[in-house]
Amino acid sequence: MQTKNSTVRSPSAVRNALSRFRRFRGGGLMEYPYVQALADHKWSIALVAMAFLLGRAMILEQLSPFALAYFAVIYYLRRELLLWTSFSLLAGNLLAVQPQIGHIAVQLGVFYLIQQALGRYDRTELSHAPMIVFISSFSVRLFSYMVNGNLTWFSLMMTSIESVLGFVLTLIFIQALPVFTLKKKNTQLRNEEIICLIILLGSVMTGTVGWLIGPVSVEHVLSRYLILLFALVGGAPLGASVGVVTGLILSLADIHAVQQMSLLAFAGLLAGLLKEGKKAAVSIGLMLGASILSVYIGSQDEVLVSTLESGTAVLLLFLTPKSLISLIAKFVPGTQENLKSQYEYAKKVREITAGRVEQFSEVFRQLAGSFKHFGIDGQEVRKDEEMGHFMNSIADRSCTSCWKREKCWETNFFQTYKFMTDMMTSIEENPGFSKEDIPVSWTRICVKSEAVMDIMKQQYDLYKHDRHWRKQINDSRHLVAEQLSGVSQVMQDLAMEIKREGQEMHIQEEQIRLALEKLGLSIHTIDIVSLEEGNVEIEIVHQYTKGFDECRKIIAPLLSDIMGENIVVKSEQYSDRKDGCYRVVFGSAKEFDVETGIAAAAKGGALLSGDSYSAAELGNGKFAVALSDGMGNGERAKMESSAALAILRQLLQTGMEEKLAIKSVNSVLALRSSDEVFATIDMALVDLYSAKTTFLKIGSSPSFIKRGGEVIPVSANNLPVGILQDIDIDLVSVQLKPGDILFMLTDGIYDAPGPAVNKELWMKRMIQEIEAETPQEIADCLLEKVVRYHHGDIYDDMTVVVAKIEKFRPEWSTIRWPGVSRIERPKTVS
Structure with a gap:
């Protein structure tokens, strides 16, 4: 039984109603076109609403500098909203305590006319806006006082103050309004922009002066809500700053609100100090600060009203969605949201x-493949086709006018072709082939055998030159293909390194900071570049004390204990900051150290040797020891050997594979000059983590490894670079051990005993007799022995490079500090 007013709803209708409710609660409201339109124009609506409040805002109930300054900035940033902004400013001024709609309207009109006049000469720039605002405000006010006959010193002073305020407010709005107008906003605001934004919001709140909801003042509620919001986001500094600025602006609008400045500043400070407690703790801090000062400043009724206003602001804070708080936090430097947004932006840039x-x-x-394919096609020209073209050109020049042409090339074709082939073979084997060498059998076949021979010799010279340059072109194409392939591989490795997922490491940075500050060090900034095991890189800016080496004696040992591996100082330089700070880079220590020594002497005791040497860390965990001997002696040999080493080192530093790097150097030296110039290359690449060494020996003398009393030779049979286009490269890998001494020699030392002596045995004996310890002393001793062997004569350039492999030993032991735990390394996903 149903009553008259009751209705029966079907299950489907109930489901539809529930789905609409869920859409409304979960954001489905955006599906409605009007709501979507409002969301798309939310910033425009906010700007127009701000114009209404700024039009109503006044200072000392006489001055209204906000309207014209706001209108001027909107003119440049959002000109499509200019008409709506004008109406909103005038409408707001109608509701002001003392409306001045006439003055404001005329000021807006004068500003607009000046801008239109400047626009005709292309002189409209945003930097001109403050001065135009000053001129418009001052001229309109001055003209009004002169027409009304009220021009006095006081009115002139107030006009000047209003114009100057308009000038300053324009500068402030230029910094603040882009936050609302630009579609692509910066991920971080500067401190100046934050202060300007606070001043703008405080000016907007001035438009609510005089609005009451019962005993509660709207501007007091909004100012405390603003303090709660920024204190929650930025902590005590930002909360106190907002309180001071907001209180100052409100006191200018209402002289009775001077005490609000100290109240809001103290409340913002307490609220910011309790930032870590989230909304509840920040709210308690505000209410506590406001209540304490209200007791000293006002009466009992005023304390109750102040508490009610604070409670209303707290209620608004709890009603504020987290998304809005996170949005504000993204723009404030130092917040977690800002760091996260910067990390996401950097990640996006890294992926792109x-x-x-x-x-x-x-x-x-693809280019490398194209060049290789093209080169192969060029080399695959068949021999018979070349021979056919060669024979045709000879026949065209010698047989066209011959009376036996048809008999030779039609009746006796095979006999004539064999005659031509035999003649070409004879000329190819003997370029000085003459008419006296022509066999009698040829004269019987061809009546113009001498003329054919002369033409064939000329064509053969052209054919030989053509083959030579074709080979040069193919070799160049092959070099370009190999270089492009190597560059492609290096770029692919770089892309893989870039794509390696980064990690936010501010937690580890804070852990290191706390550990160092416990030791009493003054740390300014810590930036962790990498925490990968074996590849740690940390940059620390700290106060430097002259006479003390805190980096190596304190910071590095402490980091070694925290990281669980040996950390050393990589570099140290004076910071750009002018406060006596140093920027120090700490990194992982290698497992092995390489100490080198070099001794050299030029032929005949000259100053310039044709040998070049190099010993440097490549930056990828490898140490390169290289030696090159240029052809001959003197400056030209020095240029070739140094060029070979420089090119090879640079190619290896880019990450290019060793064999390809050697082939590239060989091709460059072969193509750079038509002269016969070449250079030997002897390089040892020592892995500083495992001591595994790869030898690249191109035409060089054998190297030797001294291990205790044993001497081990290392050799390879290859021609020097720059002679042939294609060379076979043999890489010899040897596992070195701590204490091993590596000797690398040029032929001036290796060939010193002469051809009658077993050079390898002689060199082993010389090395075994050396009792020096350091690499430099060893190199000097070996060179001195060889020179003494020849009684002081130096018959060729001599160079010896000695490298000693030692286990890395840190200068200082690690520091174990109580309460400091091992750092947690982020897991890197490749």
């Missing part, structure tokens, strides 16, 4: 960069 590098790598790979 890696994609672009991969595209370039693919382009270079």
Whole structure:
């Protein structure tokens, strides 16, 4: 039985109603077109609403500098809202305590006319806006006082103050309004922009002066809500700053609100100090600060009203969605949200960069394939086709006018072709072939055998030159293909390195900071570049004390204990900051150290040797010891050997594979000059983590490894670079041990005993007799022994490079500090 007013709803209708409610609660409200339109224009609506409040805002109930300054900035940033902004400013002024709609309207009109006049000469710039505001405000006010006959010193002073305030407010709004107008906003605001934004919001709140909801003042509620919001986001400094600025602006609008400045500043400070407790703790801090000062400043009724206003602001804070708080926090430097947004932006840039590098790598790979394919096609020209073209050219020049042409090339074709082939073979084997060498059998076949021979010799010279340059072109194409392939591989490795997922490491940075501050060190900034095991890189800016080496004696040992591996000082330089700070880079220590010594002497005791040497860390965990001997002696040999080493070192530092780097150097030296110039290359690449050493020996003398009393030779049979286009490269890998001494020699030392002596045995004996300890002393002793062997004569350039492998030993032991735990390394995903 149903009553008259009751209705029956079907299950489907109930489900539809529930789905609409869920959409409304979960954001489905955006599906409605009007709501979507409002969301799309939310910033425009906010700007127009701010214009209404700024039009109503006044200072000392006489001055209204906000309207014209706001109108001027909107003119440049959002000109499509200019008409709506004008109406909103005038409408707001109608509701002011003392409306001045006439003055404001005329000021807006004068400003607009000046801008239109400047626009005709293309002189409209945002930097001109403050001065135009000053001129418009001052001229309109001055003209009004002169027409009304009220021009006095006081009115002139107030006009000047209003114009100057308009000038300053324009500068402030230029900094603050882009936060609301720009579609692509910065991920971080500067401190100046934050202060300008606070001044703008405080000016907007001035438009609510005089609005009451019962005993509660709207501007007091909004100012405390603003303090709660920024204190929750930025902590005590930002909360106190907002309180001071907001209180100052409100006191200018209402002279009776001077005490609000100290109240809001103290409340903002207490609220910011309790930031870590989230909304509840920040609210308690505000209410506590406001209540304490209200007791001293006002009566009992005023304390109750102040508490009610604070409670209303707290209620608004709890009703504020987290998304809005996170949005504000993204723009405030130092917040977690700001760091996260910067990390996400950097990650996006890293992914885009890696994609672009991969595209370039693919382009270079395709180009390398094209050059290789083209070169192969050029080399696959068949011999019979070349021979056919060769024979045709000879026949065209010698047989066209011959009376036996048809008989030779039609009746006796095979006999004539064999005659031509035999003649070409004879000329190829003996370029000085003459008419006296022509067999009698040829004269019987051809009546113009001498003329054919002369033409064939000329064509053969052209054919030989053509083959030579074709080979040069093919070799160049092959070199370009190999270089492009190597560049493609290097770029692919770079893209993989870029794509390696980074980690936010502010937690580890704070852990290191706390550990160092416990030791009493003054640390300014800590930036962790990498925490990968074996590849740690940390930059620390700290106060430097002259006479003390805190970096190596305190910071590095403490970091070694925290990281669980040996950390050393990589570099140290004076910071750009002018406060006596140093920027120090700490990194992982290698497992092995390489100490080198070099001794050299030029031929005949000259100043310039044709040998070049190099010993340097490549930056990828490898140490390179290299030696090169240029052809001959003197400056030209020095240029060739140094060029070979410089090119090879740079290619290896880019990450290029060793064999390809050697081939590239060989091709460059072979193509750079038509002269016969070449250079030997002897390089040892020592892995500083495992001591595994790779030898690259191109035409060089054998190297030797002294291990205790044993001497081990290392040799390879290859021609020097720059002679042949294609060379076979043999890489010799040897596992070195701590205490091993590596000797690398040029032929001036290796060939010193002469051809009658077993050079390898002689060199082993010389090395075994050396009792020096340091690499430099060893190199000097070996060179001195060789020179003494020849009684002081130096018959060739001599160079010896000695490298000693030692286990790394830190200068200082690690520091174990109570309460400091091992750092947690982020897991890197490749």
